[in-house]
Amino acid sequence: MLEWQAAHDGVMREFLGFIGSDADLVLKGGTALMLCYGLDRFSEDLDFDAVRRDVSTIDLVRRFCKQQGYELFVKKDTDTVQRCTVHYGGAKPLKIETSYRRSAISSREMDVVNGILTYKLPALALMKVGAYRDRERSRDLFDVTFIVNTYWDSLPDEVKDAYVYSLGAKGLEQFDAILDDIDELVDGDKLAGDFLSAYERVGLLAGSETVYERDRTPSPGSPVATLSDPRPEKPAPSTPAKAPTPASDAKAFGASARARGGATSAPGDRSKGASL
Numbered sequence: 001m002l003e004w005q006a007a008h009d010g011v012m013r014e015f016l017g018f019i020g021s022d023a024d025l026v027l028k029g030g031t032a033l034m035l036c037y038g039l040d041r042f043s044e045d046l047d048f049d050a051v052r053r054d055v056s057t058i059d060l061v062r063r064f065c066k067q068q069g070y071e072l073f074v075k076k077d078t079d080t081v082q083r084c085t086v087h088y089g090g091a092k093p094l095k096i097e098t099s100y101r102r103s104a105i106s107s108r109e110m111d112v113v114n115g116i117l118t119y120k121l122p123a124l125a126l127m128k129v130g131a132y133r134d135r136e137r138s139r140d141l142f143d144v145t146f147i148v149n150t151y152w153d154s155l156p157d158e159v160k161d162a163y164v165y166s167l168g169a170k171g172l173e174q175f176d177a178i179l180d181d182i183d184e185l186v187d188g189d190k191l192a193g194d195f196l197s198a199y200e201r202v203g204l205l206a207g208s209e210t211v212y213e214r215d216r217t218p219s220p221g222s223p224v225a226t227l228s229d230p231r232p233e234k235p236a237p238s239t240p241a242k243a244p245t246p247a248s249d250a251k252a253f254g255a256s257a258r259a260r261g262g263a264t265s266a267p268g269d270r271s272k273g274a275s276l
Contacts, residue, residue, distance in 0.1 A: 004091035005042045018064045021117040024051035036113035048098040057082045057098035122159050133166045138183040148198035164202045
């Protein structure tokens with residue numbers, strides 16, 4: 001960890017300790033994975049979902065800054081989002097953002113890990129694969145591969161299905177594009193190795209064929225479509241492969257991949273938050 005990252009990490013932990021686990025702010029995103037589930041990359045922002053609309057993040061941050069002697073800058077204050085930055089004298093300010101868009105958060109989705117109110121891993125995993133599906137950022141892909149390589153066996157089937165579907169739909173070509181625009185907080189060499197391990201772990205690399213090709217159902221109306229083979233030396237099919245579009249396809253694809261390629265256990269799988 002770099003010097004500025006160590007200082008930044010300390011301020012994040014100070015704020016989380018200040019609000020405690022009873023503040024009705026649920027930590028999410030990469031920092032939740034880092035502080036609660038052992039993510040091995042640095043995450044620099046605090047992102048929350050508010051359990052109640054009457055919880056003011058800005059008021060909490062203002063009190064925190066007054067106590068610590070830090071400077072607060074409010075960036076956005078609306079009914080749906082509160083965003084501010086804390087200037088504590090480090091190389092980068094700490095960005096804190098809370099979303100008020102979720103009308104209700106079930107207690108079954110939440111847990112207290114390392115003294116921090118956060119989402120349980122399956123909920124965080126779904127959020128993270130959704131972020132990866134909707135945008136192309138290397139840190140999202142890094143987090144997705146971390147979840148697959150570390151927690152795959154403990155994830156519910158519906159979460160596994162979403163991962164198989166999203167990784168398969170984007171394919172190896174998208175990975176090359178993401179590597180061309182690597183994030184400063186991501187180790188590109190590590191990501192390259194971890195991605196291939198994750199791709200195989202979910203069953204998308206099974207012997208000489210992808211699982212989708214091998215298990216394709218030829219009957220009309222089948223939800224399983226053929227994805228392109230990741231091997232560059234294989235000739236392209238005579239007719240273009242149809243990319244899966246219905247959301248319901250994820251379950252069919254995921255079940256197939258898990259049955260064929262995702263059943264082997266990997267060392268180091270964990271089902272609980274890691275102590276930091």
